[in-house]
Amino acid sequence: MPQKIDPRDFLYRKVNPTQWDAFGAKIEAFVDKYDDLSFRLASIVSPMQVMDFFASSPAAKKQYGENVTGKDLYDAGFRLAILPAHVITDAGFAFKLEKDDSEYNPANGHVNIIDGKNAPFTWQKNARILTEEEMQKGVLQLPDL
Amino acid sequence: MPTIEYRQTVAAHLDLRGSIGYVTEAERPSLWRLDTISAVGNSATSSVDIPVEIREAIFACQREEGWDLEEANAVTEEACRSALRFLETLLVEKPDIAMPRVSASVLGAVTLEWRTGDRHLAVRIFPDFGPVFYISEEPQDIRAQGYEDRYRAIRRVVNFCV
Numbered sequence: 001m002p003q004k005i006d007p008r009d010f011l012y013r014k015v016n017p018t019q020w021d022a023f024g025a026k027i028e029a030f031v032d033k034y035d036d037l038s039f040r041l042a043s044i045v046s047p048m049q050v051m052d053f054f055a056s057s058p059a060a061k062k063q064y065g066e067n068v069t070g071k072d073l074y075d076a077g078f079r080l081a082i083l084p085a086h087v088i089t090d091a092g093f094a095f096k097l098e099k100d101d102s103e104y105n106p107a108n109g110h111v112n113i114i115d116g117k118n119a120p121f122t123w124q125k126n127a128r129i130l131t132e133e134e135m136q137k138g139v140l141q142l143p144d145l
Numbered sequence: 146m147p148t149i150e151y152r153q154t155v156a157a158h159l160d161l162r163g164s165i166g167y168v169t170e171a172e173r174p175s176l177w178r179l180d181t182i183s184a185v186g187n188s189a190t191s192s193v194d195i196p197v198e199i200r201e202a203i204f205a206c207q208r209e210e211g212w213d214l215e216e217a218n219a220v221t222e223e224a225c226r227s228a229l230r231f232l233e234t235l236l237v238e239k240p241d242i243a244m245p246r247v248s249a250s251v252l253g254a255v256t257l258e259w260r261t262g263d264r265h266l267a268v269r270i271f272p273d274f275g276p277v278f279y280i281s282e283e284p285q286d287i288r289a290q291g292y293e294d295r296y297r298a299i300r301r302v303v304n305f306c307v
Binding site for chain 1: 202206208211212213217247248250251258280281282
C-alpha cells in the first residue's frame with residue numbers, strides 16, 4: 001500500500017560546509033545538482049542515521065578516511081536542517097512518488113521534492129539547523145503519526 | 146589573507162567591459178569608475194573595502210569535486226576570485242551596500258545572498274566571467290530566477306538593496 005507523508009512529520013536535509021552559519025541554513029543548502037531536492041523523513045530515520053548514511057559513501061571515505069563516522073562529518077562541518085513536511089505542500093510543491101506510489105522510501109526515509117531547487121528561500125526560511133545535542137539524542141518530539 | 150593582484154583585477158575589469166558591449170553609453174560611467182581602482186605593489190589596495198571576514202568566507206568556499214559527499218562540482222580558486230571581483234564591482238557601484246552571506250554551491254560556484262525583510266536575492270558566481278545566475282523571492286511567494294550578464298546582475302543587487 002502506498003505510504004503517504006503525514007504533514008505533521010519533519011524532513012531532514014544534509015547541509016554542507018559553508019552552507020550554514022549562526023543564522024541558520026543558507027540558500028545553497030537547498031540546491032542540488034538536479035531539479036528535485038532530496039530529504040529524509042524524520043519518522044523513519046534519526047539524525048545520526050542520516051549522517052552515518054553519508055559517512056558510508058565512497059566520497060566520504062575518500063575524503064575523511066575509511067572509518068569515518070557521522071559524528072566525524074558533523075565535526076567536519078556537515079549539519080542537518082529540519083523542515084516541517086507540510087511546508088512542501090503548502091508552497092505548492094509535491095513529493096516524487098516511488099515505484100509503488102509511496103511519497104517516500106520506507107526502507108531509508110528518502111524523499112524527493114519535485115523541482116524543489118526552484119524555491120530555496122521558501123525552504124530556508126522554514127528550516128533550522130539541528131544542534132549537536134539534537135543530532136545525538138535524535139531529539140525531536142515527533143507527533144504520534 | 147588572500148590578496149588580489151592588480152594585474153588580475155584589471156584583467157577582470159576588461160573582461161567585464163567585454164561582457165557588456167551592448168550597455169548604452171549613458172549607463173557606462175558608473176561602471177567605468179572601476180578604472181579608478183588603484184594599486185600599490187602586488188596586494189589588493191582597491192578603493193573598495195571588503196571586510197576581511199567576507200574575503201575569507203569567499204576563499205573558504207574553494208572545494209574539490211565531490212565535496213558534498215555526492216556529485217558536487219569543484220569550487221575553484223577562480224570561482225572565488227570571480228565572486229570577490231563581483232563584490233568589488235558592487236561596492237564601487239554602492240559603497241554602503243550590506244555584506245552578503247557567502248556559501249559554496251554544488252554547481253561549482255560561489256553564492257552571495259541578501260535578505261531585506263521578506264525579500265531575498267542570491268547571485269551565483271561562476272569562475273568564467275560569464276553570466277551570473279540570480280534567484281529571488283518576494284512576499285506572496287513571487288519567485289524569479291535566470292542568468293544575466295554581470296552588469297545587469299550588479300544592477301539587480303543594487304536595486305534590491307536600495
